[in-house]
Amino acid sequence: MTATTNTTTQFFTKRSNRAVKKVSEFEFIVEKDQAIGMRVPVRIYANENLISNMAADRTIDQAINVATLPGVQKHVIVLPDGHEGYGFPVGGVAAMDLDQERGSGAGGNGIIGGGGGVVSPGGVGYDINCGVRLIQTNLIENEVKTRLIELINELFRTIPSGVGGKGVIQLTNTELDELLAVGVKWAINRGYGWSQDAEVCEENGCIKGADPTKVSVTARKRGIPQLGSLGSGNHFLEVQKVDKIYDEKAAKVMGITQQGQVTILIHCGSRGFGHQVCSDYLRVAEIALRKYGITLPDRELACVPYDSDEGQDYLAAMNCALNFAWCNRQMIMHWARKAFEKVFDSSKDQNLEMKLVYDVAHNIAKIERHSIEIENGGSTNRNLMVHRKGATRAFPAGMEQIPTKYRNIGQPVIIPGSMGTASWLLLGSQKSMDLSFGSTAHGAGRTMSRGAAKRKYNEQSVKNALESRGIYVKALTREGIVEETPEAYKDVDTIADISHKLGIATKVARLVPLGVIKG
Numbered sequence: 001m002t003a004t005t006n007t008t009t010q011f012f013t014k015r016s017n018r019a020v021k022k023v024s025e026f027e028f029i030v031e032k033d034q035a036i037g038m039r040v041p042v043r044i045y046a047n048e049n050l051i052s053n054m055a056a057d058r059t060i061d062q063a064i065n066v067a068t069l070p071g072v073q074k075h076v077i078v079l080p081d082g083h084e085g086y087g088f089p090v091g092g093v094a095a096m097d098l099d100q101e102r103g104s105g106a107g108g109n110g111i112i113g114g115g116g117g118v119v120s121p122g123g124v125g126y127d128i129n130c131g132v133r134l135i136q137t138n139l140i141e142n143e144v145k146t147r148l149i150e151l152i153n154e155l156f157r158t159i160p161s162g163v164g165g166k167g168v169i170q171l172t173n174t175e176l177d178e179l180l181a182v183g184v185k186w187a188i189n190r191g192y193g194w195s196q197d198a199e200v201c202e203e204n205g206c207i208k209g210a211d212p213t214k215v216s217v218t219a220r221k222r223g224i225p226q227l228g229s230l231g232s233g234n235h236f237l238e239v240q241k242v243d244k245i246y247d248e249k250a251a252k253v254m255g256i257t258q259q260g261q262v263t264i265l266i267h268c269g270s271r272g273f274g275h276q277v278c279s280d281y282l283r284v285a286e287i288a289l290r291k292y293g294i295t296l297p298d299r300e301l302a303c304v305p306y307d308s309d310e311g312q313d314y315l316a317a318m319n320c321a322l323n324f325a326w327c328n329r330q331m332i333m334h335w336a337r338k339a340f341e342k343v344f345d346s347s348k349d350q351n352l353e354m355k356l357v358y359d360v361a362h363n364i365a366k367i368e369r370h371s372i373e374i375e376n377g378g379s380t381n382r383n384l385m386v387h388r389k390g391a392t393r394a395f396p397a398g399m400e401q402i403p404t405k406y407r408n409i410g411q412p413v414i415i416p417g418s419m420g421t422a423s424w425l426l427l428g429s430q431k432s433m434d435l436s437f438g439s440t441a442h443g444a445g446r447t448m449s450r451g452a453a454k455r456k457y458n459e460q461s462v463k464n465a466l467e468s469r470g471i472y473v474k475a476l477t478r479e480g481i482v483e484e485t486p487e488a489y490k491d492v493d494t495i496a497d498i499s500h501k502l503g504i505a506t507k508v509a510r511l512v513p514l515g516v517i518k519g
Contacts, residue, residue, distance in 0.1 A: 009021075009022040009048070010022070011028070011051055011052060011055045012055065013055045013060050013061050013064075014055060014056050014057070015058060015061050016061050016064065018030055018033075018060070018061070018064060019031075020044065020051060020055055020060060022048075022051075025047070025501075026045055026046065026047060026080075026498050026501060026502055027043065027044070027045060027502075028043070028044040028045075028046060028051050029041055029042065029043050029044070030042040030044075030060065030063070030064055030067075032067070036064070036068070036297075037068040037297065038064060038067040038068055039067060039068060039069075039072050040067050040072050040073065040074060040075050040076060041067070041075050041076075042060065042063045042064055042066075042067055042075065042076045042077075042078065043075045043076070043077055043078070043435075044060065044063070044077075044078040044082070045077070045078070045079055045080055045435070045436070045498060045499075045502055045504070046078070046080045046082070046498065047080075047494070047498060050080055050082075050490065050494070050498075053447065054078065054082055054083070057083070057084050058084040058089075059078060059082050059083055059084045059089045059091075060078065060089075062084055062085070062087065062088060062089040062092070062298070063076045063077075063078050063082075063088075063089050063092055064076075065087075065296075065297045065298045065301055066087075066088055066089075066092065066094050066123070066301065067094075068296070068297055069094070069096065069118055069120065069296075069301065069303060070096070070116060070117065070118045070294065070303075070305070071096040071097040071098075071116050071117025071118055071306075072094055072095070072096055072097075072117075073095050073096065073097050073117075073370075073372050073382070073384060074095065074370075074372055074373065074437075076092065076093070076094045077092065077093040077094070077391075077435075077436045077437065077439065078091060078092055079091040079092070079093070079390075079391055079436070079439070079440060079441045079442075079499075080441050080445075080490075080494070080495045080498040080499065081390065081441040081442060081443055081444055081445030081490060081495050082390075082445060083445045083446050083447070085122075085125065085389065085390070086122050086125065086126070086300050087120065087122030087123070087298060087300030087301045087302070088120070088122050088123045088125075088301070088387065088389045089389070089390075090125070090389060090390035090445065091389075091390045091391060091441060091442065091445055092123075092387075092389050092390065092391065093386065093387065093388050093389075093391050093436055093437050093439045094123060094386075094387045095368075095370060095384035095385065095386045095387070095437050096117025096118055096119070096306065096384060096385045096387070097116070097117045097372075097382055097383075097384060098116075098117050098306055098307075098367065098382070098383040098384060098385055099382045099383050116305055116306070116307070117305070117306050117384070117385050118294075118303035118304060118305055118306060118311070118385075119303060119304065119305075119306050119311045119314060119315060119365055119385055119387075120285070120301055120302065120303035120387065121278050121281045121282045121285060121302070121303075121314060121318075122278075122282065122300050122301055122302065122303075122389075123301075123303075123365060123387035123389055124278070124318060124363050124364060124365045124387060124388075124389060125278065125363040125389045125390070126274065126275045126278045126279070127269040127270065127274055127275065127363055128269065128270045128274035128275075128277060128278060128318055128321035128322060128325065128363055128364070129269055129270050129274065129321060129322040129324075129325035129326065129361045129362070129363060129364055130235075130267075130268070130269030130270070130325070130361075130362045130363050131202075131267075131268075131269060131325060131326075131329065131359060131360050131361040131362050131363075132265060132266060132267045132359070132360060132362075132414045132416050133201075133265075133266050133329050133333060133356060133357075133358065133359035133360075133414075134263060134264070134265050134356075134357040134358060134412075134414050134425065135263060135264040135265075135266075135333060135336070135337075135354055135355065135356055135357065136254070136255040136256060136261065136263050136353060136354070136355055136357055137261070137262045137263065137264070137340070137352050137353055137354050138261075138352060138353040139261070139262040139344070139352060140241075140258070140260045140261055140262060141241045141260040141261075141262060141514070142260070143262075143344075144239065144241075144262050144514060145470075145514070147343055147344070148239070148472055148514055148515050149472055149515075150343055151239065151339065151340070151343045151515065152239065152472050152473075152474050152515040152516070152517060153474060154339045154342060154343050155237060155239075155336060155339045155474075155515075155517050156474040156517045158335045158336075158338065158339045159228075159229070159230055159237060159332055159335050159336065159339075159517065160228065160229040160230065161229060161230035161231060161232065161235075161476055161517065161518065161519035168227070168228035168229070168331060168335060169227060169228060169331075170224065170225060171223075171224045171225075171227060172224075173220065173224070176212070176220060176223065176224055177212045179227070179323065179324065179327050180210050180212045180215070180320040180323050180324060181210055181212065181323070182206055182323070183203075183204075183205045183206030183207070183210075183322070183323035183326045183327055184197065184198050184201055184204075184205025184206060184323075184326045184327050184330045185198055185205065185206060186327055187327050187330040187331055187334070188330065192330060192331050192334040193330050193333065193334050196355075196356075197330060197333070197356045199403050199404075199405065200356050200357065200358050200359065200403050200405065200406075201326055201356075201358075201359040202358075202359060202360055202361050202393065203322075203326075203361075203366075204403075205323075205326040205327070205330065205359065206323055206326070207319045207322045207323060207366065208319070209315060209316055209319045210316060210319035210320040210322070210323050211316035211317070211319075211320065212320055214313045214314075214316040214317040214320070215273075215277060215317050215320050216276065216277075216280045218276050218280070219272075219273050219276035219277050219280065219317075220273075222271070222272030222273055222275070222276050223270075223271065223272060223273030223276075223324060226271040226272055226273065226328075227324070227327065227328055227331060228328060228331035228332060228335065229268075229271060229328070229332075230266075230268050230332060230517070230518075230519055231268050231269070231271050231519055232476075232477075232480060232518075232519030233483070233484070233519070234267070234418060234443075234484055235267050235268040235269070235518070235519060236265075236267050236268075236416075236418075236419070236484075236516055236517065236518045237264065237265070237266050237267075237332065237336065237516070237517045238264065238265045238267075238416075238419075238423070238513045238514075238515070238516050239262065239263075239264055239513070239514045239515045239516075240262070240263045240264070240265055240423065240511040240512060240513050240514060241259075241260055241261065241262055241263070241511065241512060241514055242256055242258065242259050242260060242261040242263065242509055242510075242511055243259065243422065243509075243510045243511060243512045244259065244509065244510045245258075245259065245508070245509045246506075246507040246508055246509060246510070247427060247506065247507065247508045247509075249409070250409050250410070250427050250508045251425070251508050251509050253405070253406065253409055254357050254358070254406075254412055254425065254508065255353070255355055255357055256357070256425065256508070256509050262514070263357075263511055264333075264336055264340075264354075265414070265416055265423055265511070266329055266332050266333060266336070267416045268325075268328060268329060268332065269325045269328070269362075269363070270321040270322070270324045270325035270328065271324075271325075271328065273320075273321055273324050274321035274324065274325060277317045277318060277320070277321045280317070281310075281313070281314040281317060281318075282302055284304075284310050284313070284314065285302035285303055285304050285310065285314070286299065286302045288304050288308070288310045289302060289303075292304060292305055292308065306385055315365070318365065322361065322364060325361070326359065326361075329359060333356065337352075337354050340352055340354060357412060357414075357425070358403075358406075358411075358412035358414065360392050360393065360412070360413065360414050361388075361392075361393070362388070362390055362391065362392060362442040362443075363388070363389055363390065364388050365385055365386065365387045365388070366385070366386060367383055367384070367385055367386075368383075368384055368386050368437070368438065369381050369382065369383055369384070370382065370384050370386070370433070370437055370438070371433070372384075384437070386437050386438075386439075388439055388442075390442045390443070390445075391436075391439045391440070391441070391442050392413050392414070392415070392439065392440055392441065392442045392505075393411065393413075393428070393438055393439060394411060394413045394426070394428035394429065394432040394436075394438055394439055394440040394499075394504055394505040395410065395411040395428045395432070395433075395438050396410050396411075396428050396429050396430040396432065396433060396438075397409055397410040397428075399411075402428075409427060410427045410428040410429060411427070411428035412425060412426075412427065412428075412508075413425070413426040413427065413428055413440055413505040414426075415440075415441055415442065415443055415444075415492060415495065415496055415499075416443050416492075417443070417444060417486075417489075417492045417513070418443075418444055418484055418485075418486050418488070418489045418492075419466060419471070419473060419481075419484055419485070419486055419513065419516050419518070420465070420466050420469060420471055420486040420513065421444065421486045421489065421491075421492050421493075421513075422492055422493060422510050422511060422512050422513075423492070423510075423511045423512075423513075424492065424493075424495075424496040424507065424508075424509070424510055424511070425508045425509040425510075425511065426440070426496065426499060426500070426505040426506055426507055426508055427505060427506050427507075427508050428440075428505055429503050429504060429505060429506055430503075431502060431503030431504050432503075432504040432505060435502065435503075435504055436504050439504070440499045440504045440505035441495045441496075441498075441499055441505075443489075443492070443495075444489035444490045444491065444492040444495055445489065445490045445495070446488055446489055446490075447488065447489060447490050448487065448488040448489075449488075450479075450483040450488070452488075453482055453483050453484075453485055453487075453488045454479065454482050454483060456487075457482050457485050457487070458482060459478040459481050459482055462481050462482055462485045463481060466516075470514065471513050471514065471515065471516065472514070472515040472516070473515070473516045473517075473518070474515075474516070474517045474518075475517070475518040475519070476518070476519050477519070480518040480519050481518065484518065493510075496510075
């Protein structure tokens, strides 16, 4: 529902009937309302079509609920790919103050004292460090087209996928502990990749503070057999071509040099290991709510103070899952390199180049320093626990968190599509620090449930539509194709365009699929 006055276009959320005001072409706001416990406003970056869909489900209402959490700062963000999730909306960003001591600050909302930031497992999500990595090659489309079916079949044979799918190698408990502590270098040290791969992963493929003793036996049992596997759902490996280059300077630094150049995109996460970590600590947080005097508008927002034992335990376990996911994508990339080597009869991987461009995390919470406005009209830099759920970090040039290779241009940002749709390579920008805690969208975002997709489409119709466009798909199950039909997602080109026009991450190159493997 919309209403228009002389100066303002307003949308209203279907469930709570909250007003969503249009601020500019791509910015909307739900004003802070202390009467319902909101500590900050909600800002949504979208167009009118996207915002009307978000207002019709729980997406914006979930963001309003997040705005009531202890220690939340500045604003809660919903990015253009936003849709409803568990507790937090997917495509949501929220940052909690860590400098303010628990028990200080304004009270209200049932929180003791109301000060001090929290960490919420639902603000990271079940698929901890679901993310993407992009690999460039020196091949061009014509060299691959004639062997595409052979290549996709070889990739499908080499890389395990599917629900509960087993990985390429089997870990011992000791090996798992080592992997959880050191991340991607565990694989590289065993010959699964090159030393320079770690240099172009977020956090260099290993976040500090991982503690395997904080991971349950159940999570360990789920993780041990799954390393090096793609998984199911919207996870995939695509062979792509560069469709168009928008920023030649940045593209060249990233190894993207011409239209028709072949790339590989890997989209997956921490598998059952991360899912179990989230499940375990959601239960811990739910039990701890009463202990810390926290009341919530939605129990799915279960959270604990950052500096509590429960909060520190969750972060230590979450960091293990982050490292597991980086290592998982590293293993998959290694086997993808081997498949290309076999099909194209290359004696050494390097002959095809196949350099890692970058690896980004989508579902993550970590401490960062950001500028926050203060009461006297000035601003101050504070340590914040930034929750990115279905969101990509998009840091600008000059920041020390960016690999040396990219520090002069900014952080590469990768937005994956879904089978038949394009994917995007973008560049982090200073505007992201001002508007979205250094973040942008992580994908297209669903508009149709998996159940609805299965009722509306069938395997053959989806495959025929893709093959008519020259895209060869290989999937383990019928559901793997039907549930992820491109029609179940928003237009990823629109998502990238909004990010670009807002300036939170700007266009570098558009990539389109040639072949896809899925679980």
